Amino acid sequence: MTPTTFLYTFLLPAFLIYTTFLLLRKKRTPPLPPGPTGLPLVGSLPFLNPSLHTYFTDLSKKYGPIFSLQLGSKLAVVISSSSLARAILREHDNTFANRDVPAAARVLTYGGNDIIWTPNGPTWRMLRRICVHEMLAPHTLDAVSGLRQREIRSTVRHIHARSGTPVDISTEMFLNVMNTVTSTIWSGTLEGDNERESIGKNFKELVADIVDLLGRPNVSDFFPALARFDLQGIQRKMLVLKERFDKIFERMIENKSCDEGKRTKDFLEYMLRMEREEGGDSKIPFTMDHIKALLMDMIVGGTDTTATTIEWAMAELLNKPDLLKKLQEELDQVVGKDKLVKESHLPQLHFLSLVIKETLRLHPPVPLLVPHCPSSPCTINGYLIPEGSRVFINARAIQRDPSQWTDPMEFQPERYLQQGLKRDFNGKDFNYFPFGSGRRICAGIAMAERMVGYLLATMVHSFDWKLLEGEEVDMSENFGIVVKKTVPLVAIPTPRLSKNELYY
Numbered sequence: 001m002t003p004t005t006f007l008y009t010f011l012l013p014a015f016l017i018y019t020t021f022l023l024l025r026k027k028r029t030p031p032l033p034p035g036p037t038g039l040p041l042v043g044s045l046p047f048l049n050p051s052l053h054t055y056f057t058d059l060s061k062k063y064g065p066i067f068s069l070q071l072g073s074k075l076a077v078v079i080s081s082s083s084l085a086r087a088i089l090r091e092h093d094n095t096f097a098n099r100d101v102p103a104a105a106r107v108l109t110y111g112g113n114d115i116i117w118t119p120n121g122p123t124w125r126m127l128r129r130i131c132v133h134e135m136l137a138p139h140t141l142d143a144v145s146g147l148r149q150r151e152i153r154s155t156v157r158h159i160h161a162r163s164g165t166p167v168d169i170s171t172e173m174f175l176n177v178m179n180t181v182t183s184t185i186w187s188g189t190l191e192g193d194n195e196r197e198s199i200g201k202n203f204k205e206l207v208a209d210i211v212d213l214l215g216r217p218n219v220s221d222f223f224p225a226l227a228r229f230d231l232q233g234i235q236r237k238m239l240v241l242k243e244r245f246d247k248i249f250e251r252m253i254e255n256k257s258c259d260e261g262k263r264t265k266d267f268l269e270y271m272l273r274m275e276r277e278e279g280g281d282s283k284i285p286f287t288m289d290h291i292k293a294l295l296m297d298m299i300v301g302g303t304d305t306t307a308t309t310i311e312w313a314m315a316e317l318l319n320k321p322d323l324l325k326k327l328q329e330e331l332d333q334v335v336g337k338d339k340l341v342k343e344s345h346l347p348q349l350h351f352l353s354l355v356i357k358e359t360l361r362l363h364p365p366v367p368l369l370v371p372h373c374p375s376s377p378c379t380i381n382g383y384l385i386p387e388g389s390r391v392f393i394n395a396r397a398i399q400r401d402p403s404q405w406t407d408p409m410e411f412q413p414e415r416y417l418q419q420g421l422k423r424d425f426n427g428k429d430f431n432y433f434p435f436g437s438g439r440r441i442c443a444g445i446a447m448a449e450r451m452v453g454y455l456l457a458t459m460v461h462s463f464d465w466k467l468l469e470g471e472e473v474d475m476s477e478n479f480g481i482v483v484k485k486t487v488p489l490v491a492i493p494t495p496r497l498s499k500n501e502l503y504y
């Protein structure tokens with residue numbers, strides 16, 4: 001066979017078949033979502049604005065409700081419409097119920113041994129069962145309502161002692177929530193004003209630093225091959241913070257082991273028993289690392305989110321004194337001025353529940369949810385989301401979408417009445433999901449609802465609040481994995497209950 005005959009008989013047809021196959025395959029593979037082009041190698045990293053939630057909202061106006069941007073070797077996909085959020089969190093929930101663990105979170109959570117970052121699988125299911133069906137279940141939380149009452153009384157006493165002077169509401173809310181969470185976890189609390197202020201401040205800074213590091217763009221995440229060099233020192237800083245918490249955890253665990261005869265009904269006791277006696281699921285061992293990582297989830301995931309929500313609610317109410325008055329009227333009617341609010345009053349406080357709903361609409365503390373990560377390639381709205389992408393669901397933008405909400409930027413708790421909208425926190429409504437949706441929906445909703453409702457009601461019922469002379473409420477936001485007020489809310493309380501002894 002001559003070379004020419006060989007070329008025409010074998011090589012040319014083979015070449016044609018191969019190119020047709022490539023073309024067909026290319027045609028069948030959907031494109032990536034549109035987005036900024038970026039630079040070679042680094043993609044859009046140099047242009048990344050650290051205020052991700054507003055940056056992503058601006059980009060969605062240009063590129064649409066699903067767009068992508070290359071951040072180093074990672075592809076980020078951002079979803080900003082209700083229908084696409086539903087596609088991801090409901091229709092493809094199983095595929096997207098994974099996490100791409102940031103290097104800093106891996107350090108913090110004992111190698112990703114917590115609920116928030118563990119991938120969808122048997123270990124995550126075991127941890128979630130322990131948390132949601134046992135420790136954070138409504139019946140367990142109701143059984144420890146006395147702890148929350150004790151903490152609320154202590155906050156009321158503390159603020160009363162500062163009547164007529166400026167009170168940092170941000171710090172007070174954090175201290176209360178932190179004390180409530182830790183006393184539920186290990187029956188420990190900060191006693192006395194000095195301890196409350198010094199250790200509480202320490203904890204607040206510790207959690208704030210952790211939240212800040214978790215929200216900071218990290219080269220180790222964009223170029224995983226470089227993670228071991230920790231170029232920005234974020235993992236090193238996180239390790240220091242984690243070690244400080246670890247010492248506290250060790251001390252609490254040691255105290256429990258010494259008091260073995262004394263059975264308390266707290267979470268740590270429950271988890272230690274599981275670790276000792278049952279070893280978790282029949283198949284999955286429940287280890288000391290799991291215990292510590294879960295403690296970390298509850299402290300880091302449960303305190304800042306809850307305290308920030310109450311602070312935003314107070315800020316909105318101070319901005320709209322007629323709404324504050326309306327809420328006080330409801331409280332006076334249901335509770336009376338001769339008693340303190342009890343948790344059992346909450347179901348009757350309808351306006352309070354609207355205020356909380358509206359706060360979580362305008363100021364969802366976790367505006368982009370915790371990023372989801374598909375376990376296999378998935379096509380959404382005709383675009384390919386490759387396996388391992390980091391998917392941000394912009395809940396904040398969806399909850400401010402003018403096509404779904406009238407006057408979306410206005411704080412209007414009554415809107416839920418006028419529109420007959422229920423807007424529950426159960427994650428079934430993809431126009432309103434401040435706690436996320438699907439398998440990875442927040443594990444602490446029942447606890448958050450109790451803490452936010454009880455504390456906000458008490459603050460508004462027990463005190464009148466006014467801003468400092470000539471000051472306005474600064475509503476600017478500081479982005480981190482939790483979005484907080486840039487300027488902490490400070491206001492002056494005046495007691496408003498009929499008997500002074502209620503404050504002691």
Ligand code: HEM
Pocket residue numbers: 115116117128181297298299301302303305306309364365366369370371434435436437439440441442443444445447448452
């Ligand atoms: C107002 C308060 C809170 C808000 C707005 C909030 C919001 C959220 C959001 C948006 C997520 C991510 C959902 C997703 O990935 O799609 C989440 C996850 C989580 N939250 Fe909360 N949270 C709050 C309070 C709490 C509390 C009090 C706890 C526990 C003490 C808690 C524990 C968790 C845990 C463990 C997860 C991870 C769930 C998983 O990945 O399976 N949260 N939360």
